[in-house]
Structure formats: structure tokens, C-alpha cells
Amino acid sequence: MKSLTNRSLQVSNRKMTLMERIYLPAIIGGMFITFKHIFKKKATVKWPDEERSRSEVYRGRHVLKRDEKGAERCTACGLCAVACPAEAITMVSSERKKGEEALYREEKYASVYEINMLRCIFCGLCEEACPKEAIFLTKELMPANYERSNFIYGKDRLVEPTDSRVDVSKRQEPAVVMNKYNDK
């Protein structure tokens, strides 16, 4: 039969030599390779005891920011949900009532805001789409969990705590902000 390529190899049925039959040289060769790797720098880290350093603009779990007075910035406009290619964001918008000015910055706010972290691909498009600088990705990793339902992050885990604010200044370098608004 005509060969399809010119890279065919003739198979040999020659008998193995004594050294090949006792496998010793191959075993010693394999052990030598293993031994060599003991002295090389390890490519892996012992997670979770050790953490690999991540960039300040690493795209990890999200945070819903508050303004400088502590009010939630999100106005439930839905632009992040529209921009999300994974359809991971859902929200319910509500109207701010009298006396809630300190809680919500705008007249409309998200009474429910959820991100399905199993769907999220951490692309950062929600952050780019947000006109209120309300949602940011942080360099925090998503913790593992056994239950799928625990990957639906609601406001209880997304809104930043008032007593430990999340620094997103590295994601808001002037050039980045200018670029964001020039694109719109």
C-alpha cells in the first residue's frame, strides 16, 4: 500500500540484548533524572500553606464598593449584567426610601445583587462597564467549596465592609480611568 507520508519507520523485530532485558540501565537512567530534579527550583507551591504572589491588578473575586461616606455606589443600572459574557450577574433594583441616604448613594439601588462564581470567567468586563465605579475585581482568590449553592455570591459577601475598605486604587490608575471613559 502506498504510504501517505515519507516519514514511515521500518519496525524492527530484533531480539533485546541482555542489558535491555534486565531493565537495569533504564531504571538507573530514570532514577538519575528524578535525583536531578531534587536540586532544581520547584515549579509548584504548597498551596494553601504557601501563596504565589499575584499582580495588583489580578482579576479575582469581586467587591461592590462604597463611596467615601460609606454609602453603596451601585445604582442597579444593570450595565454590568448586560456586559457579562457569562450571564453570571443578576440583580433586583429598588427605590431608596427617605432616611436611607446614608446607605445608598443614588435614588435607585440593588436590593439583591448576585454573582454566580461558577459561571464567572473573571474577564473584568463588569468592572469596565460600570459607570459608577461600583464593582471591581480584587486580587483575592475564590475560596473552594463543596456546595454549588455557596458559589452564588450575594451582597453579604460582595459589598465591602465599612470597617475594612478594599483598596482598588491600583485598578483606577488615571490612565485606566481615562481610557475607560474615552472608549464610551
Ligand code: SF4
Ligand atoms: S468578571 Fe466577567 S464573567 Fe465575571 S461577572 Fe464580571 S463580566 Fe461576568
Ligand code: SF4
Ligand atoms: S455595579 Fe455598576 S454597572 Fe452594575 S448595576 Fe451597579 S452601578 Fe450598574
